[in-house]
Amino acid sequence: MNKSELVDAVAAKTNITKKQTDEIISAFLEVVTEAVANGEKVTLIGFGSFERRERSEREGRNPKTKETIKIPAIKVPAFSAGKQFREKVAP
Numbered sequence: 001m002n003k004s005e006l007v008d009a010v011a012a013k014t015n016i017t018k019k020q021t022d023e024i025i026s027a028f029l030e031v032v033t034e035a036v037a038n039g040e041k042v043t044l045i046g047f048g049s050f051e052r053r054e055r056s057e058r059e060g061r062n063p064k065t066k067e068t069i070k071i072p073a074i075k076v077p078a079f080s081a082g083k084q085f086r087e088k089v090a091p
Contacts, residue, residue, distance in 0.1 A: 009024060010024075036050050046084040047082050048081045052076070053077075053078045054074070054077070055073060057073045
């Protein structure tokens with residue numbers, strides 16, 4: 001499902017226009033993205049949590065040359081599914 005399909009599905013369930021639904025979903029995504037980028041954790045009970053995690057520096061290998069390289073530390077977004085979401089996906 002892509003964003004336009006999501007907009008259609010939410011609009012059908014909520015009886016609001018597709019344009020309004022698209023604005024709401026876009027605003028939601030923007031707020032969550034900004035919060036996680038600022039190091040905040042966004043928790044939606046029953047659905048899951050969005051947070052920023054740090055990957056430490058580590059050693060890797062160039063697959064062509066087998067040369068050892070250092071992979072720098074990085075901050076990445078992460079999602080952890082909530083209990084209800086996990087149970088719905090894998091009953």
